Amino acid sequence: MATPQSRDTKLINELVTKSKVFMDTCSLMHEHYMEFETLLFSALRSAGTYVIVPKKVIEELEKHAHSGNEKTAGAAQYALRSISLNKKWISIKGEPSDNFADNVFQTQFSKFRLQYNLTLITQDIKLAHDILGLNAITSQRSSYRIKVYRITSHGTLGINDGNIDRFNNARTGGKKQDVEPVKSHGRPFFSLASRMTSEPDSILPPTVIPQVGDLVRAGVSRTNVRLTKQLGAGGEGMVFETSVSGQVCKIYNARKRSFHRLEKLKRMVGCGFSCSGICWPTDVIFNNEGHIVGYLMPKAKGFELQRSVFIPKLLQTKFPDWDRTSLVRLAVTILEKISYLHSNNIIMGDINPLNILVASPTEVYFVDTDSFQIEEFPCAVGTINFTAPEIQQRNFQTFLRTLGNEYFAVATLLFMTMLPGKPPYSQLGGEDPVSNIKRMDFSYPLGDKTNSRTPDGAWRFCWSHLPYKIKDAFYQTFRYDGSHASEKDRISTEEWLALFKEYLSLLESGRYQSRDPESIKIFPRRFKIPSGNIARCRLCGQEFDADTLEKGYCKSCLYSKGEEMVCSRCHKPMLYTNKHKLEGRAPDSVCKECFEELAKVCMTFTCPDCGKSFSITQREKEYFEKKGLQLPKRCPSCRKKKAESRSQSETHSLKRSTTARKQDLVGEDIRSLFDTIRGFLNFK
């Protein structure tokens, strides 16, 4: 849908393409210049040409800008600002011999009238009269003409024929006329600026801020528009339903009306860009004082991403029948629009889930487009999660974002679409979002590579079910040592689009989820089983790769579940695992910690028999203490020798003697040794 051209637009387009246009001081300072300049610069932009302003006119403006008269000074300052912001479309010409402006026009028009059609825009009737007089001299010999126009009270051009009687009644414009749409460009709508505008921004003087019910005027279409109903209010301004069908109007708050903002807006309106689903400014809106106060744009539909897809509960209520294919289709729809913007050198800047509305997976709307970065005018806002590490904590008003910066935001948006609402750097043990992003310690695994800090919950499953190529793309973008981690290496919107289209076709054909049906779910309940060889655990009933099950049981059920028991030593709870049960192994009497502690050496002695040193473990120590016995004095081998000689004599004398004997035999394995000599020992 292109903006229809009004008669005024057509006239000025014709003038700038077919003649050399000069501007005079009084027109630049005219109270309706602000309205006029939208027409003028949009015409110059599409024609790729410029207007001529004599150096003397600039000097006059500068003089007025410092005059005591507030109104005059304000008008002159505005004109100078406008000239400075539109350098590209203005050619300032002058020579040291120039005396004063009127004279300059006279001289230059005389000089060039035989080479070009010439146009002068001035409010000055006398000057118009003199300049037009030149036509009388040239008419016989030249096909070139001189025309003089003035700015009307409607901000359009009217003929200035140098006749004071007709001056006050003359007017053009009025009836809207639909002409053929602006032809589409083969080249990008904008150029990619490398440097920010050097013109400082400032808030414009207060003016009337229209309210609901008020009548305002659309600058390009020259129509009256009524603000019928307030739809919303935010930090920047208010949005109204209007009398123009399908179009809403944003009206800025007084303290948000700045030079940069309006200049950018005029450029956006003037270029004729249009793309369905991108709520691009279609026209500027003037108040009854002739000041720009806002703009018209197509009305958006649907729910903000942040209030639908990005909060699981709301996703369920608002799009109950969505599955993963819907998410991927949504990603493709969004990527197509961003890709189109990028191909026209438009950087969105503030990509965020409150600026994208979703009506369905194939119908989305980008709003707040007036914040886009357009050529040398930055996008002044942004949010932490969508800001690349290299530009974190910078003031967005002070620099231009690069496509590299923007690709980070695109990757974040895609990640948060596939893991609905979860920012890529949230992680176990994480810091605040800014530090998390700057560290780039991405926590989702790729193959064996992981920092083991993936957040709890369903997120790891959502991740697991992504195709490897997509995981790899995210990993290489978000991980500090990834191959796409730095600004200049990031994956472009076009490349993401190709990846997601491939993913979509896999899902649409049913091939992707045929291996693992869980892959079609937005929130899968488990990790992906890439082999497709799925079996249920006999105990918990959950699905696993059949090869990982032991006798039909999953690892978690075997090793982490079982019967709760108590350690006989420390009395803490311990697990008699299902694995041990299944193997028919008797439950341990002590827990793992105690078992390890018991095996530790706690004392070392020297054997009095052989002179060698030997050690006593905690287990032995506790055994003797429990029995109320002294610790052994001899080393295990001397003890064994002694025990053997003793047991021989015992065999002979057992029937006769039951004399208690001190037990001092303890070997490495108390239990087995105890079994062998059980019954032969007497304790003192």
Place this chain on the structure above:
Amino acid sequence: MLNDFGNDDLIDNPTTRVPVCLCLDTSGSMLGQPIDELNRGLKQFFQEVAADEVAQSAADICIVTFGDKGARLFQDFSSLEATACPQLTASGGTPMGEALTIALDKLEQRKQKYKDSGVDYWQPWLVLMTDGQPNGDKLALEAACLKASSLQAEKKLNIFPIGIGKDADMTVLSRVSPYRTPLKLAGLKFVEFFQWLSRSVSRTSQSIPGEKVELPPNGDWTTL
């Protein structure tokens, strides 16, 4: 397809949280109209936050009271959905130091919980409201002032200190919060204050640029 989603809101809700601890004076001097107005304001706050889908998923609220039954945790952190609006009663002394200690501990624990689960959060908010002089343990008060003010200095805590009525000890409030001047609530405009607070939670939950959130302009709820 979404039915399999878990039930643990802490983990399953991906929204960046705004932990808010309301540390409220419910001492005897609040009896009558002040406590009624405070309850009305709280109700307003809960309703307004609940009305905004994003704020509702972001707000994580806990209430500590001092007065009635000493300093105590009146209501632990929970998302708004799980929370019924509390009804406070007034009696007893003003053990502000003890209450602050609980409040700061709870905020610290909550942050740790977020970290342990991999949940993003904004730096916590502490709303401190009193209508009198602290009369609890002096050492506890000193320690709490020191801790709160140093957290504020490190930008790890946003403190909103509010004095109610003419007897509120503004000096102690400014010791708790040296970097944000305590405000005196005009009349008993709790409702207006809590409206502002809920709008601020909404604004913050929508993550406006940089670290500094541009909070809505203060209306007429202060005498400033």
